[in-house]
Amino acid sequence: MNDVLDRLHEMQSHDVPVTGGRTLAYVYDSGLEETDRVGREAVAAYAGSNGLDPTAFPSLLTMENELIGFTADLLDAPDSATGTVTSGGTESVLLAVQGARDSRPDVERPRMVLPVTAHAAFHKAAHYFGVEAVMVDVGEDFRAVPEAMAAAIDDRTVLVVASAPSYAQGVVDPVTEIAAAAAARGVRCHVDACIGGWVLPYAARLGRDLPPWTFAVEGVTSISVDLHKYAYAPKGTSILLHRTAELRRPQFFASAAWPGYTMLNPTMQSTKSGGPLAGAWAVVSSIGDAGYLALTEKVFDGVDRLVAGIEAIDALRVVVRPDSTLVAFATDETCDVFTITDAMTGAGWYVQPQLSFQGGEPTIHLSLSAATADHVEEFLAALGSAVTAAVASGPISIDPGIVDFVGSLDPAGLSDEDFDGLLAAVGMAGGDGVGIPESMAEINALLNLATPALREAMLSAFLDRLQRPTRNPLAT
Numbered sequence: 101m102n103d104v105l106d107r108l109h110e111m112q113s114h115d116v117p118v119t120g121g122r123t124l125a126y127v128y129d130s131g132l133e134e135t136d137r138v139g140r141e142a143v144a145a146y147a148g149s150n151g152l153d154p155t156a157f158p159s160l161l162t163m164e165n166e167l168i169g170f171t172a173d174l175l176d177a178p179d180s181a182t183g184t185v186t187s188g189g190t191e192s193v194l195l196a197v198q199g200a201r202d203s204r205p206d207v208e209r210p211r212m213v214l215p216v217t218a219h220a221a222f223h224k225a226a227h228y229f230g231v232e233a234v235m236v237d238v239g240e241d242f243r244a245v246p247e248a249m250a251a252a253i254d255d256r257t258v259l260v261v262a263s264a265p266s267y268a269q270g271v272v273d274p275v276t277e278i279a280a281a282a283a284a285r286g287v288r289c290h291v292d293a294c295i296g297g298w299v300l301p302y303a304a305r306l307g308r309d310l311p312p313w314t315f316a317v318e319g320v321t322s323i324s325v326d327l328h329k330y331a332y333a334p335k336g337t338s339i340l341l342h343r344t345a346e347l348r349r350p351q352f353f354a355s356a357a358w359p360g361y362t363m364l365n366p367t368m369q370s371t372k373s374g375g376p377l378a379g380a381w382a383v384v385s386s387i388g389d390a391g392y393l394a395l396t397e398k399v400f401d402g403v404d405r406l407v408a409g410i411e412a413i414d415a416l417r418v419v420v421r422p423d424s425t426l427v428a429f430a431t432d433e434t435c436d437v438f439t440i441t442d443a444m445t446g447a448g449w450y451v452q453p454q455l456s457f458q459g460g461e462p463t464i465h466l467s468l469s470a471a472t473a474d475h476v477e478e479f480l481a482a483l484g485s486a487v488t489a490a491v492a493s494g495p496i497s498i499d500p501g502i503v504d505f506v507g508s509l510d511p512a513g514l515s516d517e518d519f520d521g522l523l524a525a526v527g528m529a530g531g532d533g534v535g536i537p538e539s540m541a542e543i544n545a546l547l548n549l550a551t552p553a554l555r556e557a558m559l560s561a562f563l564d565r566l567q568r569p570t571r572n573p574l575a576t
């Protein structure tokens with residue numbers, strides 16, 4: 101048995117760390133060891149339970165209702181509000197779109213109006229549910245433009261979306277105006293606060309200058325907020341809140357059209373582990389309102405020092421002053437973000453490159469956690485060294501022939517063999533086939549030149565080849 105756990109821990113040691121504050125994307129770290137321990141124990145205690153039937157597992161129902169109640173208070177929800185715990189931000193967004201579509205059976209070819217900065221989960225929802233995404237340009241400050249959003253609403257619109265904040269640049273859209281425009285046309289308005297929903301209310305209480313975006317805003321019909329981000333819960337929980345029970349109703353799926361139990365699901369999953377819900381309940385109960393206020397104060401203090409420190413590095417520029425805990429910065433022409441990203445990885449800091457979009461510059465994204473706030477000066481020192489090295493080596497230059505070649509590729513016309521060749525040509529496959537590349541800078545610089553369709557196709561081809569079975573490894 102111990103061998104199994106040893107192997108597990110050995111494999112895990114090659115992953116990015118989930119605690120310690122040095123991973124600035126994908127994980128959110130409170131830095132509270134005891135709370136993490138309680139969360140993990142709760143997950144383990146409930147790993148085998150099944151959220152499919154709350155009458156068989158009433159404790160799951162109790163925990164879910166308590167979490168929804170806490171969140172409703174946090175987000176200024178009226179007494180009529182109801183909600184559901186889902187598996188993550190994407191599921192909350194999918195359900196918001198599905199519910200909006202199914203609330204309007206009279207609309208034949210439904211649409212939703214999105215600022216271009218809305219999370220990709222909405223495009224996934226468009227794809228899954230046949231709701232056309234109408235993309236609206238944002239302003240120079242990366243915030244949605246209410247007049248343009250209002251102008252994009254038509255008789256086929258079933259949903260209007262705003263972010264609080266957007267992932268890529270960390271700014272809050274003007275929700276008051278957008279929700280008013282939606283309400284004037286009788287359309288639902290969803291605020292995607294998956295990543296900011298748990299910190300922004302505390303930031304407002306701490307006196308930070310933020311526009312309103314919660315249910316206090318007229319016309320907001322639903323809000324998504326992830327517990328596995330800034331509630332610092334273990335992975336696997338988000339909340340979708342609706343202003344009324346009636347707005348939630350189309351989200352429920354019931355089927356008695358078979359000989360077994362009547363299937364009744366408020367979420368996409370049916371059988372689902374109670375582990376993540378119990379973990380979230382335990383963490384939120386442990387940290388509590390006062391704890392979150394303190395963690396928010398700490399993380400924003402870190403954000404302010406981080407922003408000032410990045411601005412003080414010659415070659416760098418923060419693209420917009422963030423409303424939240426997410427920071428995006430770009431370089432001048434002396435270096436590039438991809439070289440810096442690799443150097444930071446080498447120095448033990450995980451940062452996330454963001455490719456250029458609609459002619460914009462590529463950036464580096466940082467999601468700050470409370471635990472990172474203790475290490476901001478260390479981070480800035482590592483970043484300073486990475487930038488010095490990146491300036492010394494100069495920006496990555498790609499052979500003009502390759503630039504032309506990448507520009508001429510239409511992914512729709514490429515075969516599997518073409519993708520094999522392409523992955524090898526750009527360094528995403530070596531002699532042993534496709535594996536995780538050691539260095540990403542050149543690959544990212546190339547992907548940065550590709551169209552979104554080609555990026556999607558190449559990365560899908562890459563993942564397809566990574567995810568191939570290892571035959572018989574577990575046989576004893």
Ligand SMILES: Cc1ncc(COP(=O)(O)O)c(C=O)c1O
Binds near residue numbers: 219267292
């Ligand atoms: C604004 C926003 N919406 C939705 C999501 C999707 O959340 P998840 O990755 O939990 O599915 C994210 C994730 O970062 C996000 O930032």
